[in-house]
Amino acid sequence: MVQIPEKPASSPAPRPVPTSADVARLAGVSRATVSYVLNNTRAVRISEPTRVRVRQAAEQLGYVPHAAARSLRAGHSRTVVMPAPVFPAGPLYSRFVGELQGALGRLDYTVVQYGGGAGPYGDAAARAWAELRPIAVLVPGPGLGPGGVEVLRRSGARAVVTFGPEAVEGAHALIMDHEAVGHGAARHLHDRGRRRIGVVMPEEPGLETFSLPRLEGVRRALRGTGATLTELPLSYEEESAGRLAARWDTLRLDAVFAYNDEYAMLLSRALQDRGVRIPARTAVVGADDLMLGRLLRPRLSTVRLELPSGRELAALVDRAVRDPGAAPERRVVLGVSVVHRDSS
Amino acid sequence: MVQIPEKPASSPAPRPVPTSADVARLAGVSRATVSYVLNNTRAVRISEPTRVRVRQAAEQLGYVPHAAARSLRAGHSRTVVMPAPVFPAGPLYSRFVGELQGALGRLDYTVVQYGGGAGPYGDAAARAWAELRPIAVLVPGPGLGPGGVEVLRRSGARAVVTFGPEAVEGAHALIMDHEAVGHGAARHLHDRGRRRIGVVMPEEPGLETFSLPRLEGVRRALRGTGATLTELPLSYEEESAGRLAARWDTLRLDAVFAYNDEYAMLLSRALQDRGVRIPARTAVVGADDLMLGRLLRPRLSTVRLELPSGRELAALVDRAVRDPGAAPERRVVLGVSVVHRDSS
DNA sequence: TTGAAAGCGATACCAT
DNA sequence: ATGGTATCGCTTTCAA
Numbered sequence: 001m002v003q004i005p006e007k008p009a010s011s012p013a014p015r016p017v018p019t020s021a022d023v024a025r026l027a028g029v030s031r032a033t034v035s036y037v038l039n040n041t042r043a044v045r046i047s048e049p050t051r052v053r054v055r056q057a058a059e060q061l062g063y064v065p066h067a068a069a070r071s072l073r074a075g076h077s078r079t080v081v082m083p084a085p086v087f088p089a090g091p092l093y094s095r096f097v098g099e100l101q102g103a104l105g106r107l108d109y110t111v112v113q114y115g116g117g118a119g120p121y122g123d124a125a126a127r128a129w130a131e132l133r134p135i136a137v138l139v140p141g142p143g144l145g146p147g148g149v150e151v152l153r154r155s156g157a158r159a160v161v162t163f164g165p166e167a168v169e170g171a172h173a174l175i176m177d178h179e180a181v182g183h184g185a186a187r188h189l190h191d192r193g194r195r196r197i198g199v200v201m202p203e204e205p206g207l208e209t210f211s212l213p214r215l216e217g218v219r220r221a222l223r224g225t226g227a228t229l230t231e232l233p234l235s236y237e238e239e240s241a242g243r244l245a246a247r248w249d250t251l252r253l254d255a256v257f258a259y260n261d262e263y264a265m266l267l268s269r270a271l272q273d274r275g276v277r278i279p280a281r282t283a284v285v286g287a288d289d290l291m292l293g294r295l296l297r298p299r300l301s302t303v304r305l306e307l308p309s310g311r312e313l314a315a316l317v318d319r320a321v322r323d324p325g326a327a328p329e330r331r332v333v334l335g336v337s338v339v340h341r342d343s344s
Numbered sequence: 345m346v347q348i349p350e351k352p353a354s355s356p357a358p359r360p361v362p363t364s365a366d367v368a369r370l371a372g373v374s375r376a377t378v379s380y381v382l383n384n385t386r387a388v389r390i391s392e393p394t395r396v397r398v399r400q401a402a403e404q405l406g407y408v409p410h411a412a413a414r415s416l417r418a419g420h421s422r423t424v425v426m427p428a429p430v431f432p433a434g435p436l437y438s439r440f441v442g443e444l445q446g447a448l449g450r451l452d453y454t455v456v457q458y459g460g461g462a463g464p465y466g467d468a469a470a471r472a473w474a475e476l477r478p479i480a481v482l483v484p485g486p487g488l489g490p491g492g493v494e495v496l497r498r499s500g501a502r503a504v505v506t507f508g509p510e511a512v513e514g515a516h517a518l519i520m521d522h523e524a525v526g527h528g529a530a531r532h533l534h535d536r537g538r539r540r541i542g543v544v545m546p547e548e549p550g551l552e553t554f555s556l557p558r559l560e561g562v563r564r565a566l567r568g569t570g571a572t573l574t575e576l577p578l579s580y581e582e583e584s585a586g587r588l589a590a591r592w593d594t595l596r597l598d599a600v601f602a603y604n605d606e607y608a609m610l611l612s613r614a615l616q617d618r619g620v621r622i623p624a625r626t627a628v629v630g631a632d633d634l635m636l637g638r639l640l641r642p643r644l645s646t647v648r649l650e651l652p653s654g655r656e657l658a659a660l661v662d663r664a665v666r667d668p669g670a671a672p673e674r675r676v677v678l679g680v681s682v683v684h685r686d687s688s
Numbered sequence: 689t690t691g692a693a694a695g696c697g698a699t700a701c702c703a704t
Numbered sequence: 705a706t707g708g709t710a711t712c713g714c715t716t717t718c719a720a
Binding site for chain 1: 408
């Protein structure tokens with residue numbers, strides 16, 4: 001039996017992608033009819049037999065409409081662009097984004113997370129988003145300038161919403177005031193009699209977005225109280241924490257706000273390993289209220305953050321889209337509460 | 345002084361979005377010339393003065409090209425669609441995705457994360473992705489069926505790549521064999537003399553993707569050894585862990601594979617609170633090699649996972665795009681190694 | 689060196 | 705109840 005050499009696996013007849021014209025041809029109707037049937041256009045009555053023929057043809061060809069062509073024709077899309085954040089996404093943020101996408105999906109928007117955020121978004125980034133002609137753009141964190149907002153609006157975006165530490169000219173803003181986090185932590189520590197307060201500043205890139213405002217919040221809370229504030233650079237590794245702990249005696253701090261629970265856990269362990277008693281000698285407060293902080297001994301005091309619900313933000317976006325001319329709404333949305341446990 | 349009432353903020357002249365025709369008009373040239381200049385088309389020489397005029401006009405109008413129109417005309421795009429995962433994204437996955445996006449970006453692809461994944465992707469989901477006419481689709485986790493792959497290919501996707509526990513007919517696959525994780529943990533425990541082994545099964549939805557294969561891996565490792573395997577449902581809360589710990593005596597386990605480091609930490613704490621000595625009475629092994637596990641006392645033994653580098657996957661995608669007909673490549677990419685510390 | 693015009697795929701108006 | 709056709713914004717041959 002003769003072996004017929006098969007065509008090489010490479011480049012097998014790359015069948016052209018079926019278009020509505022193909023469907024029309026196969027069903028023996030016009031492209032208009034195909035469109036009517038597939039979009040259930042109510043304004044036009046199509047007989048049942050025709051509908052069936054069209055649907056079968058579409059099915060048979062594996063026809064999928066072409067989003068670009070559709071939105072080109074329509075002059076608009078329901079795409080919401082959300083750039084990837086410039087900061088490393090934590091569990092809180094991930095959950096928030098998930099909720100948000102779900103909520104927007106239910107409002108019939110298509111959410112698209114765009115690109116690998118490297119550094120503060122320049123106007124170039126804004127232009128890249130604008131090319132997609134999104135109906136709305138949601139920008140996490142800082143980095144979008146007024147120029148970027150202008151680019152997006154000129155390109156037809158009906159809503160530009162930032163959610164980050166500060167508002168941007170011309171855009172709606174959900175302001176996440178991280179100063180409040182530091183402020184809450186510092187007040188808590190001060191109220192409990194601590195006067196020499198350290199603030200952990202993560203050395204990992206991208207975190208300044210949060211660490212700087214948090215530091216500022218601490219500073220504000222302590223202003224005029226006579227308490228001291230010491231910045232403590234720390235990177236997320238055991239050695240770094242070890243080095244910091246090694247000079248603890250020199251530092252003479254009676255409290256630390258550790259940026260968040262993870263850094264707090266890292267530092268706590270290093271301190272305990274060197275015999276520093278928590279909270280007797282030094283109080284420790286984290287932030288984010290992670291489950292794992294509760295497991296520490298002593299249980300970690302923390303600042304709990306309340307992000308806005310995804311539904312809430314989705315509603316805001318929807319409102320903004322419906323009334324694109326409305327004055328930019330800016331709302332402070334970061335709820336902050338100190339959870340006092342045993343480490344402070 | 346008379347207050348002139350301003351126009352209501354709502355609906356201010358919604359200026360039409362500038363098109364290349366507008367730029368052409370303003371620059372006093374044809375649309376073709378605009379296209380040449382803005383795309384730096386080498387095949388055509390345009391005089392410097394004209395170039396300048398065009399660029400200035402574009403700048404002045406805030407012109408941004410229309411991606412949909414462009415790719416419609418071109419017949420293809422460089423968009424890579426990556427659906428949001430069905431499982432909650434952990435830090436490992438986030439880092440992986442970030443790397444991947446960066447690497448693909450450097451290869452001049454535009455990565456777009458699509459939608460709020462709810463449940464296993466049906467063929468409907470595949471159709472939604474196909475509407476974007478992506479040049480490639482990267483699907484995390486399971487849930488994409490052969491039907492979905494077919495839809496995507498018919499719509500012109502030149503590469504469909506899944507990275508999850510198993511391969512899918514017709515698509516390239518980066519197989520992350522989570523059985524190996526459980527297998528590694530169980531072998532480690534068995535080697536160290538443990539014979540009654542518990543396996544934590546998280547009750548949180550979406551995690552079955554990983555927990556089931558990991559369990560299976562444990563089972564396989566233990567088969568024929570006479571060691572016993574006990575499934576331990578656990579949800580990510582202290583009470584749940586407390587309840588589990590309360591019946592520890594009844595269970596008579598001398599080891600636990602705790603699904604991952606977080607569950608391991610949760611359970612360890614609950615056990616220690618009830619006086620169960622680790623590892624003397626019960627050994628504990630996690631997975632993922634989180635920093636925080638190292639901070640536990642005793643330090644947590646763990647299974648470290650080595651995800652493929654983003655660059656590697658990006659290269660695979662690029663190859664697949666260039667040779668769309670090539671036979672589906674399937675490669676096992678999850679590196680697994682046991683990190684023995686003090687908890688086992 | 690520049691311009692006119694065709695055409696990508698889908699939709700909606702206007703006829704029939 | 706259907707079909708013809710102009711149109712969305714852009715790229716690209718072909719002519720001038």
